[in-house]
Amino acid sequence: MHDVAQLAGVSNKTVSNVVNDHPHVSPETRARVQRAIDELGYRPNLSARGLRSGRTGVIGLAVPQLRQPYFAELADAVIAAAERRGLSVIIGQAGADRAHETAVLANGLRQTDGLLFSPEHLGTEDRGLLDDVTYPLVLLGERIFGGPNDHVTMHNVEGARAAVEHLLSLGRRRIAVVGAHPDRRTGQMRPSDLRVRGYREALTVAGVPEDPRLEVVVAPWLPVNGVEATRELIASGVEFDAVLALNDSLAIGVLRALAEAGRRVPDDVAVIGFDAIADGRFTTPSLSTVDPGREEIAETAVAMLVERIEDGDRALRPRRFHKAAFRIVARESTGASTDVVGPWLPHPPATDGRD
Amino acid sequence: MHDVAQLAGVSNKTVSNVVNDHPHVSPETRARVQRAIDELGYRPNLSARGLRSGRTGVIGLAVPQLRQPYFAELADAVIAAAERRGLSVIIGQAGADRAHETAVLANGLRQTDGLLFSPEHLGTEDRGLLDDVTYPLVLLGERIFGGPNDHVTMHNVEGARAAVEHLLSLGRRRIAVVGAHPDRRTGQMRPSDLRVRGYREALTVAGVPEDPRLEVVVAPWLPVNGVEATRELIASGVEFDAVLALNDSLAIGVLRALAEAGRRVPDDVAVIGFDAIADGRFTTPSLSTVDPGREEIAETAVAMLVERIEDGDRALRPRRFHKAAFRIVARESTGASTDVVGPWLPHPPATDGRD
């Protein structure tokens, strides 16, 4: 920078002004400095800038595991939203255990201005941890609820309810739900609890009796567990003509297990998932699902985090809470006839498996 | 840090020594400083450290798109490998176009000590760009070949060849390959070119005649294109009793299109993919594939990058080239009977769909 200033015959400050697009620089000075920058191939040292300004231009995203398609697609959307704002994203995988997540929350991710955190293990009982957080934080999902932080999530209850209403509208009455979590204590806000609540609400409204044998407890939400749970459901002899899988990964396992058992989808059993991951478009049959609005979640969360970062220490805004719009995506697994082949777009506006 | 030094009654330097686990600090001093650190909740400013030391403790990973399962799983493995070494990972998505990739290569990712770069658009003709790179760089894949950089990749030719040999061993002779890329010019080192080469080699060795109609050109490698290509192959009337899909995403589309057309897998058509993404375990039928050794690729690439970073400007080592071990994973789509259900492990040693 010093070299640039010398070559252009100005001071450091002026170079800095040019680099940062500050006003109050005469066009000719700006041009002269720019020429010097190009000639010398000058690139600002971002560590130094970070030291001086207290900003790194990097945000953190902590997810359980990137190899779970939902989180990969979420990360994709978050990175895109951040890059639109000139920010980089450090991704941390904290899903190994509670200790790992606690450590992430206590420290943030290194070298970042703020954190988007999607916890897997932390729950309402860990709410107290949030009060100690001193950096800008936006939570994704509802596992830790009621803290002082901004929160972006999806319509878990409403989405699941709409999914079940969709199944009911097909005339199904024996609707199983796969992916309930064990009741550790009441009042939990885990996605499984919320989605099960939506499932029950839909049944209640329709006057369809609940049957505990149709609520299959299985965690975590991986295809392999969807297979196993469905095999057990079939083996139990309970009759069912539809399945709500609480996410698409489970649903893929459900489809697999039903095919093994010779149950036809959707004729014998209709299946709907949740998340609208891309893979669901290409299963056989293609997978109906709830699109939770992942792009909106990513965009909103990044926007909120940026605002918090820019606020700095001032507590200017109240805590905010945003739920993205959702919609039901009806595909073959609930009887819709869809042609999966469409035009390929390198970065389509809707990237999450919508048809 | 100054506060810590005062509270502990020592100098800044001593605090620094404690924080960095330097030797030559007496145990009692260390304990006293540590107590002060804990009491004050001191956290080192990493920007300042980065400024002073010239290291950020962050590496970059540039992939085309995180939402493609192969890259999500690769990123998962890279992050895990980096975290084992106390490093963070900034992920950039550069797949939008050539210009984006060129910019990434020219600048690196901001705030990083080095870059792992998996290009999609840059090719052998862009080799010259590599000579201008001034930061530690390890390339993934073979698109830009023969540059001065370390390189980690997979056995594309051998893997594809082994896959076709597997199909031949089942008695298949009319083997289609889906995912060849258009011939822009000869001597290309794109994965598609290499895998097609392996395909041809296997046929030649077995004395099975090549048939250009069985080489289906389609790009990019997305499920939707696998569907479309397979529909066209079927519509063309060419007979085939097996398909090598050049990656698993294509293969998932191939399975889908074959099911639509009423072709039974593997009875009528055996199918094998490439990459061993997790989804392939749960398709119906489950997908045979080539496991390219993703964990090994990630671990090796991170290790090489760290060495280059530690070397600094000194050109101590010659350029290195590493190909990970691969293996064929036989599942139902080539006639193996596999039970997909196994124990669930939060971070299994083999994370990539191996059975």
Added chain:
DNA sequence: TTGAAAGCGCTAACAA
């Protein structure tokens, strides 16, 4: 509109 000077928090080099 531009310049000069100070200092962000840390670590390397050297001194004690």
Added chain:
DNA sequence: TTGTTAGCGCTTTCAA
């Protein structure tokens, strides 16, 4: 074994 000094490259404050 510990302390002192200087300076990494930038931006901010204040003065010109």
